[in-house]
Amino acid sequence: MIGTGVLVRLALRRDRLLLPVWILVIVAIPVAIASAIAELYPDVGQRLALGATMMANPALQALTGPIFDPASVGGLTAWRATTFAAVLAGLMSIMLVTRHTRAEEESGRAELIGAAPVGRYALPAAAVIVTGLANLLAALLLVAGLAGQGLPLAGSIAFAGAVAGMGLVFTGIAAVTAQLTANARTANALAVAVLGLFFLLRSAGDASGAEAVSWLSPLGWAQRIRAFADERWWLLAVFAAVAVLLVAGADLLARRRDIGAGLLAARRGPAAASASLRSPLALAWRLQRGMLFGWAAGFAVVGGVFGALAASVGDIVGDIPQIADMLARIGGAGVLVDTFFATQLGLFALVASGYAVQAASRPRAEETIGRAEPVLAASVPRWRWLAGHVACALAGSALILLIAGLAAGLAHGLRIGEPATQATRIAGAALAQVPAVWVLAGITVLLFGLLPRMTAVAWAFLVAFFLLGQLGELLQIDETIRRFSPFAHVPALPGGTATATPFVWLCLTTGVLIAAGVAGFGHRDLKSD
């Protein structure tokens, strides 16, 4: 396709900062995990003990998947790092593809390019090539990094292949979602939802022992490639085939639509606004509600599935006699179910923080694209305009966590015959996560007010807190550093004991961050770049 080469170079030029950071993170996490495991668990006995404890905890298996070889450093690395690296590779691919296809069309830049002598499908082709190259580069660096840690070469290649395979599959998925809707944000959200669904399938399969369910998900394949534990090389071909099929599908879709258009035709709207659309809050709600409904539906489904699984968690472990003894000593299977819920709700809280950051970043998008200007040129104080979006972020994140908690508690309660009790209990535990999630919204608002061009850095905070929480203990990161994460202050609920103090502090922190952000926004220029 004529012009693809130029467009590839343009994309590389635009992403010369973003791309290396993504690749670095994808490579650094598995390498850091490998080196930590080698250092902390130097002999086989220690590793087998670690493996046994971990396999006894289905909540953790829901998060990480099974261990195929607890005896080797490589086996433990693959167990602990595959999901992280594969999910990150998927996210990077989604972001890159959307950024260079649908976002370009939406901004009108694609029209400029389309008028130049380049092939009609040069833009999506360039996006797929750039994303594919990024995944391949990440894979090469992963092989070098892991083999450099002294791990077997074959296993390193299988591990890197699985990560890049996930990236390529999501290159295809994002190429498809970019064709479906006229809006880049929706295209991203659809692809991320697919990623979430695959995570859920694998996690449900692994926690409940239903292998077949895990096999439905590319994340399941990534683990079942069995890096460092008698590799299944043919899975690499499966990744490649699925990626190629998806890209071909995207190409078919692209041929059936006009530039700038989605596959679904735009509908008409009312000729006049309803009486309720009269305040900045009403506008923010109108702009954000679609996204919130999507998240709420997703959280309800995911919460319900995990809730339905919870009771089996005790069963699986109960079958193993030594563990059953240990369980009886620490308080029975109920403790295990509580631990399972506490772990899952911690994960829900991290994902809900993604919503909070997305919703609290909306004012920046409105400012950049020029839609803040007419609203602020009407008689709207800046703080009220911002407050509308902040309210959506705060209330929305609380709402989706509540829904997840209710759904999980209800599903679990129906199984064990006490729906009302469990629904309130788990919903309460879910709400305990809310103040920590709000801190992320606060950080976003602070950045927007004081350093608007850096608003997206809020995502880096989220990733950092995620890593501190999930890997802090394994990597033995200093306690004082780990306490920077707001999630480190949330008590383990249900089951644990809670005092008001951490909640008060988290809410105060959020309040100060938001107040500073709002004040900063009130004192700065409106910046459209």
Added chain:
Amino acid sequence: MSSEFAVLINGLTKRFGHVPALDGLDLDVRTGEVHGFLGPNGAGKTTALRVLLGLLRGDSGHAEILGSDPWRDAVALHRRLAYVPGDVTLWPTLSGGEAIDLLARLRGGIDPRRRATLIDRFDFDPTKKGRAYSKGNRQKVALIAALSADVELLLLDEPTAGLDPLMEAAFRECVAEERAAGRTVLLSSHILTEVEALCDRVTIIRAGRAVETGTLTQLRHLTRTSITAELAELPASLAGRPGVHDLAVNGNQVSFEVDAEHLDGVMRLISQAGLRSLICQPPTLEQLFLRHYQVSAS
């Protein structure tokens, strides 16, 4: 005092990083007039309007609008003025009609009859969603929202860019009505016929500074008459004479431009040089604008 001027700007500066966008701008708009705001691309028109709206904060100098400080009193001021941005972006999920209502309500209310009249006059379909509108139709959303508001001052940033000639005519009618109703209009524009047709006074800015300001009649005085003449002999004193510009000699034929104030003397000179034919083109504002614009390019 504040009732005499709707907008008063003195020595306003604003820089973006190292780029000065406004460099000591002076501008005064009298209450009740339609004031044209002209200047080449990047001269600082939009920046000045954004400062007047309190969206940007001036670095130094004085800016006052309807008697108040545009940054400090922004919210109260915005109830008394309406703004049409040069580049209108709409919300993809809102229909045009919803956007009009929303913007008007945020300012304090809308006159439903005036809204209906304007939608009719601009031949606007309010039921489409944001993305489905063409550039001109997006512009109409901002125009209808602004013109249907009961305000004292209209700030219009290239409001007709993208409108077809029929709509442009409708717009001119509307502005004439606004003036008749006693409203003040500050109109930034690149369309000279529009400025000539609508504006009482004009300010031309270049590189963030006002280079010319006055009524159209005053400005016409600054323009030059272009003359082409065939003479029996060439008067030696024509070249280098004050007020004569761009002199070109081709055999017996001369052509040049002359400032209004020197016209009398130059005509006397050439009429004594054996005048055989004479083409005399009246001054146009366009020439004046072009002259000011071109200096900035060089």
